[in-house]
Amino acid sequence: MKDIIAHGDNINVLLARYGVKFGIYKNGTFHEQLFPFDPIPRVITAEDFDYLERGLKQRVDALNLFLADVYSQKNIIRDGIVPEDFVFSSSGYLPECEGITPPAGIYSHISGIDLVQAKDGTWYVLEDNLRIPSGASYPLIARDLERKASPLAFREYPVRDNRDYAALLKETMDNVNLGGINVILTPGRYNAAFFEHSYLAEKTDSVLAMPNDLFVQDCKLYYRDDHGQKQRVGAVYRRQSDEFLDPCTFRADSLIGVPNLMAAYRAGNVAIINAPGNGVADDKGIYYFVPKMIRYYLHEEPILNNAPTYLPMYEEDRNFVLENLERLVVKDVAEAGGYGVVFGNKMSEQELADWKALIQREPRRFIAQEVIDFRDLEIIDEGKRVMRKADLRAFVLSGAETRVWASGLTRFSRNPDSFIVNSSQGGGFKDTWVLSR
Amino acid sequence: MGTISLEKRDSLYWLGRYTERVYTTLKAFYDYYDQMIDREADAYKNLCQRLDIPNIYESEEDFIHRFLFDSNDPNSIFTSLNRAYDNGILLRNEITSDSLSYLQMALDIYGASSHSDVPTMALLPVQDYLLAFWACMNDNVWDQRARSIIKCGRYVERLDLYFRLSFPTKDIERTLCKMTPRLKQCGMAYDQEVLDILYARVREKLLHTPGWRRECARLLMSLITE
CATH class of the missing domain: 3.30.1490.270 (Dna Ligase; domain 1)
Incomplete structure (x- = not known):
């Protein structure tokens, strides 16, 4: 471990070299900044990960069942488990998605579940992110660079390789692809997570598309080349919010959407990853009901705790x-x-x-x-080891089966008095090591 | 990859043009800077004239600093490098992260050089990184058409600058010869007649009339027709 800490500066140099940045708007102006990396990894034991893996799969499976139910039969409402007005007054509920069954019945293909570990070791779920959770690319590229900067550390510790994320993501896209290429649709260069969009496109061998590159014809989605030829798109991993996705269905003033994309989706000709309308299930109010959903749909006791x-x-x-x-x-x-x-x-x-x-x-x-007094993690601050609040975003991929990525994004607050770990508010990140034994 | 969208094609082409603009303009800058050491005060004015950029500079020092480092000056080399990066960053999965990293390093070191006492020394690695960037792309970009579009942009820009900066005819002819196969492979529409005239002008050798380079630079602007 000393080895990797000693090479922390080298890793940050490499992260800068590879342009590992995120964008932020301040006073209406776009700035790109490096995402500060701390070399001390969060270490999750094999036992802890087994527990998290079971709990996360259970939670995401229940959330997918909830979404399928809410946009069709609504049994959970009829049976009085989740109040009707809680669903229909949620800004994430989209009536336009009523009656649509997405390919393979999967709504949340990539789920980012935010957890913290209390001082007594108990894990708590703080938030479910089922729309466009970002952040997987950071530990993914950091691991690659850590192994370059400090190979001996990885010989010494039994750390599970996390570099399979791109393969998992590709399998997830392929699983619902309805014939054609996989596309990652970015709102553009000035999106906060543009690095991630372009990096994942490279790693999954998908086409990185701008909204103008795509068009819908006869309820099918196509990618247009520079000579006007078209190529069918079977799955689109979109990285813009629902309301901007299709100006013919949602916000008419959206310039970053694809007109009639929802018509192609409704006709069953293209998979949208994640499905539109997922916001109803990751609403902070609906969060309260997730343990009830698990009992209702799976007839199991929740493995993970809500705060x-x-x-x-x-x-x-x-x-x-x-x-x-x-x-x-x-x-x-x-x-x-x-x-x-x-x-x-x-x-x-x-x-x-x-x-x-x-x-x-x-x-x-x-x-x-x-307020959960969650466990502080050590970080290096100006050469000294100090303790800071940190959370964990775990990534769950739902394809032919539900899988939990053996890693995750650990975000920490750089401010000693703060619980806020978000990158947009000055937080940094760590790699997350899951031990194999 | 195979399929290239219109926007990506533009980005590939301009990535080639801007990286070449930085590389060759820096080389030219060093020559003119050398003349300025000998107190040839008009040297920078001459460079502005040749590049067809307005002489907005108040002195040699002002020129050296702003032409090199002013990101608000649309004609500065730093602006060209930023534009190269703006295009490159859109193309990570075409040109690969490894290639892009050289452009990132060129940009980072360029920005840091503005504080140097001897920017001409501090900027030398920028040219090294650009050479590494091109080599890395050549090695990593498997799509021949994508490679050709970038190279076509590079050679069009190089030709333009060579004409304007009065590079030796043999260098111009070599660049023209390098550009031609790329032009044919890149799939962009071009005017064969313009290309033929360029060859004819360059190969006239002894018959060159004053101002022939400027005329060629003007012709070059109408080579790509879409």
Whole structure:
């Protein structure tokens, strides 16, 4: 381990060389910056990973069943497990997806599940990301560079190879491909995750397409070459949000979508990865119901824990939140990327009063959670070892079978007083080593 | 890959042009910089004239700094390198991450060189990285058409600069000969008559009239017809 820490600077040099960056908009201007890498890996034991793997597969399978149900029979609503208005008032619920069965019945092909480990070792799921979870490319390329910079470390430790992510992703795309090429559709060069889009296209041997490269004809999706010839697209791994995907179905002012893509999808002629409409299942409010979904669809007890969560729309929960706000964290269900998250213990008296009034006014808009004192991880900060908050984004790929990638993106806060680990807010990342024994 | 979209074809072509522009303009800059050491004060004005760029510079020092490093000057070499990168980054899965890394390193070292006391020394690795970039692409890009589009862009740009900067006729003829097969392989429409005239002009040798290079540079602009 000392070896890899000693070579931390070398790895950062290599990451810079390969342009491992993410984009960020500040005051309306696009900036690209390096994603700071910390050389001390998060190490997950084989036993812990076995446990996580079982729990993650179970969770994602249940979420896929929920999506299939919500957009068809709605049994879970009829049986009173998930309240109707919770589903239909979610901004992620898309009536345009009603009645569509995606290829192979899979909605969330690539799921990013955010977890933290409490100080007693218990793992908690903080968030499910079923729309376009990003971040797999960072530990993927970092591992490659770590092995170059510090080969002996990998001889010494039984670390499972994570460089199979591209193969897993390709299999996931091939599994639902309806005839034609695989395409990764990027909104463009100035998207925050453009590095990832282009890197995954390279590694999966897919075509990286800009919206203008694609068109729909006779309810089929095609890639257009420079001489006007067309090539059929069988699966599109899109990296833009649902609302921008197809201006003929969703936002008419979208310039980064493909007109009539939804018609091709509805006709069963192209797979969209991940399926449109998944936002209804990763809504921060729906999160509360995931353990119930597991019991309902799989008749199993949930393996992974949710963080203790309260829904202010329920009177009992609302009263609890109002009484205990100073020790809870409140999240706006419509926000992402670490935004819309406020900690009660950081609020002044006036702010507490204002938030209580807001929660009473708009109870559906928020969830409240107990603050989990999650395990700090060591990082190197200006040459010294210091402890910082960190989470783990695990990637679950649903193809012919559901598989958990034996790695993940460990993000950490660089600010000693912060729980916010998001890259857009200055966080860094680590590789995640899963031990084979 | 096989299929190349219109946007990608443009990016491949301009990647070739901008990388060559950086490489050859830097070489030319060194020559003119050398003249400026001997206090040939008009040297940089002459370079601006030859490159058809406005002389917006207040002094030799201003020219040296801004022509090399001003990212707000559309004619600076740094701007050309940024444009090369802007095109390259769209093409990671055509040209590979390994190739792109050389362009990234060229850009990083270029930016860092602006603080150097002797930028001419600090910038030398930029040319090394560009050479490595081209070699890496040549080795890694399996799609012959994609390779040809990049090379076509490179040689068109080189020809243009060689004409403008009065490079020796033999160098111009060599570049023309290198460009021709790439032009035929790249699948872009071009004007055969213009190509024939360029060959005829270059090979006139003793019959060269004053200003023939400028005339060729103008003709070259109409070679690619789409």
